[in-house]
Amino acid sequence: MFIVRLFLFTFLGNVTCDMEEKELEGSISHPINQYYGDQFPIQYLGPEETVPDIADLKQYVKGLRRVVYYFNKTPNKTDCNIALGSFYTKALLKRTLQDYGIKLIQQERERIVDIINKCENILSHFVYKNYPYGWEDMEFRVSRTFKDDSAQVFSIGAFNKGRLKRWLFSNIAMNDYVEEMDNVSLTKMKYIELTVEMDNYYISSLDSDICASRIAYESEPIDLSKLQLCRPDKFCYSRLHSYPSVSYALSHRLLNIMMRRHLRRCFLKNEEHDVSHMDLLCAFMYREAVYLARRGFFARDLFLEHIALCGMLGYEEFQRRRWFNKALSWINEEGCIKETRNFDFNTTRVLIKRFGENDAFSKKLRKQLREYLYEECHTHPTALLLVVLSHGIRYAAHYLPLPSDNVESS
Numbered sequence: 161m162f163i164v165r166l167f168l169f170t171f172l173g174n175v176t177c178d179m180e181e182k183e184l185e186g187s188i189s190h191p192i193n194q195y196y197g198d199q200f201p202i203q204y205l206g207p208e209e210t211v212p213d214i215a216d217l218k219q220y221v222k223g224l225r226r227v228v229y230y231f232n233k234t235p236n237k238t239d240c241n242i243a244l245g246s247f248y249t250k251a252l253l254k255r256t257l258q259d260y261g262i263k264l265i266q267q268e269r270e271r272i273v274d275i276i277n278k279c280e281n282i283l284s285h286f287v288y289k290n291y292p293y294g295w296e297d298m299e300f301r302v303s304r305t306f307k308d309d310s311a312q313v314f315s316i317g318a319f320n321k322g323r324l325k326r327w328l329f330s331n332i333a334m335n336d337y338v339e340e341m342d343n344v345s346l347t348k349m350k351y352i353e354l355t356v357e358m359d360n361y362y363i364s365s366l367d368s369d370i371c372a373s374r375i376a377y378e379s380e381p382i383d384l385s386k387l388q389l390c391r392p393d394k395f396c397y398s399r400l401h402s403y404p405s406v407s408y409a410l411s412h413r414l415l416n417i418m419m420r421r422h423l424r425r426c427f428l429k430n431e432e433h434d435v436s437h438m439d440l441l442c443a444f445m446y447r448e449a450v451y452l453a454r455r456g457f458f459a460r461d462l463f464l465e466h467i468a469l470c471g472m473l474g475y476e477e478f479q480r481r482r483w484f485n486k487a488l489s490w491i492n493e494e495g496c497i498k499e500t501r502n503f504d505f506n507t508t509r510v511l512i513k514r515f516g517e518n519d520a521f522s523k524k525l526r527k528q529l530r531e532y533l534y535e536e537c538h539t540h541p542t543a544l545l546l547v548v549l550s551h552g553i554r555y556a557a558h559y560l561p562l563p564s565d566n567v568e569s570s
Contacts, residue, residue, distance in 0.1 A: 191403050193333040199342040200328055204450045207321055207476035212484060212556035220552040221271050223488045224249070227546055228278045230495035230537070235285040240302055243286040245543030248472065250279035251312040252550035258313070260557035272553070279546075298373035305376050305423050314384045315422035317474030319558055324477055327443030334444045335361075335406040341451040348458050349506060351451075354406050355462065356510045361409035362402040368412035371396035372419060381425035390426035397428055401437070410448070411465050414441040418472060442470040446477055457486060459503050461541040468547035476555075484552035487545055496537035497545055504532055 212220070228249070231242055238246075253272050261269060283306055293300040337354065340346035358364060371393070378390055400413045417438055420426050427434040445466040452463045464487060470478050490497040508529045512522040532538075 191333040192331045193338075194331065195339045196331050197329040197338070197342065199339060200447065201342070201450065201454070204446075204477070205325065205328070208480040208482065210481050211559045212481045212552060214556070214560060216481060216484070217553055217556035217560070218268065219488060220484065220549045220556065221268060221275075223491055224275055224546065224549040224553065225271065226491060226495040227542060227549070228275050228282075230542070231282055231546075232278050235282050236289065238282050238286040238289070239539065240286075240299055241540050241543040243283055243303070243306055245468075245546040246279040246282040246286075247306045247309060247312070248468070249546045249550045250276045250283075251309045252316065252472075252547070252554055253279075254309070254313050255316045256550075256554040256557050260554075260560065263557055263560040263562060295376075298369055301373040301376035302369075305419070308380075311381050311384055311425055312422050315425070316472060319474045319476050319479070319555070321476045323439050324443040324446055324475060327440045328447065330443075332440070333404065334410070335404040337406065338444075338447065341447055344451065344454050346451065348455060348502075349510075351407070351459070352503065352506050353510050355408065355459070356507060356514075358408050361405050361407075363399040363405070363409050363412055365408070365412070367399050368416060371399060371416045375416075375419050375424060378420065378424035378426055384425060386425070387421070387431050388426050390420050390424070390428050400428065405441075405444070407448070407462060408465070410441055410445050411462075411469055414438060414445065414469050417441075418469065422472070438473060442473060442475060442478075445470050446475070449478065449483075453483065453486075458500055460490065460497065460499050461503075461538075461544065464541055464544035464548050467551065468544045471547070471551040479551060479555040484548065484555075487548050488552075491545070492536060494536050496542040498536060498538040499541055501533060504529060 228246075231238070231246070253276050257264075257269065257272060264272070287303045287307060290297070290300045290303040295301060335354075337346050337350070374391075374393060374396060379388075381388075396416065400416050405413060417428060417434060420428065421434060421438075449463055449466045452459055457463055467478050467483065467487075492498075508525050511525055512519075515522045515525075
């Protein structure tokens with residue numbers, strides 16, 4: 161999601177940006193190829209047939225409480241990623257109570273309210289600790305956008321089906337590896353290399369943070385039902401609409417467009433274009449999520465990020481009971497999760513190969529890897545898990561029967 165003052169990924173090397181206002185040359189039209197998605201697995205074309213039930217909902221609430229309580233042990237250490245995860249979590253849960261509260265027994269409603277309050281506590285610490293830095297600081301500006309969640313609660317997408325098919329079967333060349341993902345011939349190592357090379361895909365982690373921090377300059381919405389044009393920003397517009405994209409480059413493009421639309425109720429080009437563009441990005445993020453699931457969930461953080469962000473737009477294809485339960489199974493005794501060891505090890509190996517065995521930065525990477533592998537909790541995927549489990553709760557509540565059809569039981 162975000163870099164924290166300096167850095168997003170523990171092992172993804174420093175990314176430089178000489179001038180915030182540099183513009184990208186060339187066209188931002190869709191590149192095309194000769195592949196039309198005919199090898200995309202049929203079983204993933206629609207939502208999962210088995211939807212979460214009340215038992216699943218209770219497990220998601222239980223798991224989410226553990227994760228929220230873990231972050232509440234050290235609220236003063238809250239970074240941008242934890243803050244964004246907490247912000248989306250409380251917004252999703254508020255929307256769940258608003259839309260489906262009547263379906264829930266009092267005990268579950270109280271537990272959900274408790275989680276919301278814990279998220280509020282996390283966010284209050286984040287806003288307070290960033291207050292001294294002022295408007296020149298990117299993280300301060302991001303914290304300003306988390307002060308009120310009314311627009312975000314209002315903007316959460318209604319559940320929908322089938323909107324991704326158009327783009328899954330298009331010949332848009334989002335990257336050169338679409339067909340290999342669909343037929344699962346893309347190796348894990350190659351995908352990791354693509355992830356490390358995010359700065360080659362037009363939007364670096366620093367670019368993403370610059371654009372996210374600028375959202376605070378947008379005027380706050382007065383009428384949530386109306387959208388307005390965002391402030392002109394050539395730098396961010398070019399980053400958010402340029403190809404190719406894969407991995408985090410995809411999700412960071414979506415995050416920035418979605419935050420503008422949801423937090424400030426504004427669009428970059430026009431209302432229809434932004435919706436279509438988010439559908440496009442989520443179709444390719446869904447393709448990657450399916451690829452990662454079929455390859456054994458070897459990149460947990462990326463898998464969770466794609467679900468967490470696209471889930472905000474209501475696509476039922478992302479709301480899969482099996483995926484929610486898999487994410488739930490990763491929670492350890494501490495109440496957190498960590499990335500897979502092989503992903504961290506191979507990411508470090510790719511970076512060392514890039515910089516050279518004897519490079520000072522490579523030596524630093526080895527030391528960081530040793531420390532990282534010993535850690536039981538990794539902040540970024542755990543923050544994403546907050547959002548994913550919140551999606552699970554909302555989706556399960558969506559399909560619960562009304563009280564007249566269901567006898568309350570604890």
